[in-house]
Amino acid sequence: MSETQFVVIFYLFLWSASRIRGCFRRWRQPLLRGPEWFFSVRVQPDFYSGPGRKILHHYRIRMLMTVAVEIPIATAIFITGHLMYLAGLVVGMGVLVHINHAFNVDRAERQARKFAVPEAEQPVALVNLSLKTRRLSDYSNRQVERVIVFSTILVVAWLIRYYMAAPEHHDLRLVFGFPAFLLYAQAGLLLIKYMVVAWRSPVPQVQAEEHMEAREEARKLYLKCCDVCRVLYAGILVLWPIMLKSSPANRDRFSKMYLIALLVIGVALAIWQEIKRRQVLAVALRARPVKLPDLMAQSGAVRWPLCYQPSAPMLVLKGARGYSVNLANTLAQLTVAYLVGFGLLMVVLRT
Numbered sequence: 001m002s003e004t005q006f007v008v009i010f011y012l013f014l015w016s017a018s019r020i021r022g023c024f025r026r027w028r029q030p031l032l033r034g035p036e037w038f039f040s041v042r043v044q045p046d047f048y049s050g051p052g053r054k055i056l057h058h059y060r061i062r063m064l065m066t067v068a069v070e071i072p073i074a075t076a077i078f079i080t081g082h083l084m085y086l087a088g089l090v091v092g093m094g095v096l097v098h099i100n101h102a103f104n105v106d107r108a109e110r111q112a113r114k115f116a117v118p119e120a121e122q123p124v125a126l127v128n129l130s131l132k133t134r135r136l137s138d139y140s141n142r143q144v145e146r147v148i149v150f151s152t153i154l155v156v157a158w159l160i161r162y163y164m165a166a167p168e169h170h171d172l173r174l175v176f177g178f179p180a181f182l183l184y185a186q187a188g189l190l191l192i193k194y195m196v197v198a199w200r201s202p203v204p205q206v207q208a209e210e211h212m213e214a215r216e217e218a219r220k221l222y223l224k225c226c227d228v229c230r231v232l233y234a235g236i237l238v239l240w241p242i243m244l245k246s247s248p249a250n251r252d253r254f255s256k257m258y259l260i261a262l263l264v265i266g267v268a269l270a271i272w273q274e275i276k277r278r279q280v281l282a283v284a285l286r287a288r289p290v291k292l293p294d295l296m297a298q299s300g301a302v303r304w305p306l307c308y309q310p311s312a313p314m315l316v317l318k319g320a321r322g323y324s325v326n327l328a329n330t331l332a333q334l335t336v337a338y339l340v341g342f343g344l345l346m347v348v349l350r351t
Contacts, residue, residue, distance in 0.1 A: 038052060
């Protein structure tokens with residue numbers, strides 16, 4: 001199995017199955033709490049037989065727009081034969097699907113609030129904000145972190161020694177290019193973990209424990225997904241020296257076994273994630289949605305999709321037109337710097 005065959009199999013089976021499952025899940029999501037709810041908006045009894053039918057229809061059309069974008073691009077990739085571009089398509093569509101869903105849900109909820117039960121739209125009078133300091137180390141397994149750090153140091157030291165032993169016979173990009181990509185991806189996952197841990201938002205005093213438990217379970221799932229990816233990347237990095245030292249015949253045999261193992265692991269992780277997601281959803285459904293007050297009165301000043309509000313410390317603010325990333329937040333600035341660095345790394349690796 002070549003790398004191209006692996007990418008094609010991954011796209012046609014794992015990615016396509018994930019996309020289909022995601023579409024069915026998002027199709028049913030507005031009604032998860034029952035017919036008296038539209039996402040987190042408590043609607044009037046005749047909502048779905050009246051204006052709600054059109055709002056729900058438009059939500060589902062916007063949800064399927066990502067499929068309409070992906071199909072022509074994937075078709076062009078298969079026709080032209082540039083099959084390795086499918087890997088980039090998977091990454092790009094993964095980001096686009098999540099961004100589109102966040103803004104799609106927000107827009108649908110704002111449309112549905114015009115037909116909400118009036119008393120349910122009154123902001124709660126009292127909210128709680130946890131004063132407990134959350135640290136990244138509290139959500140990290142020290143043994144796993146030691147293994148990742150130790151294995152990374154050993155591999156980097158071996159690669160430097162391997163290259164310096166005969167630099168005239170080695171391609172610098174071949175030796176260090178792929179490991180550099182894996183290490184940068186590790187740094188990105190650590191940044192995501194820090195964002196998840198640092199994210200704070202108030203909870204209503206009514207059902208405060210249920211709301212906090214739901215957010216904690218979701219937080220743990222996100223962090224576990226990051227750690228699973230980091231362990232997988234560390235394992236791939238450890239195998240890289242074996243690939244470099246293998247003879248051409250052994251390298252081909254090893255590559256086939258390696259790619260098949262990745263497919264099996266991908267299937268197992270997809271099943272595990274779906275099981276965990278349903279468990280988190282069951283906890284989240286126990287917490288009844290409420291409308292929180294605009295504590296910092298920022299909704300009128302926020303500009304979509306980007307804003308600069310130093311007076312508001314949050315990473316994401318919610319304005320009249322939807323969510324907006326606050327570029328005054330340190331995490332937002334780090335994310336921009338990381339994305340710029342990723343672009344530069346790709347340029348360096350290609351040239």
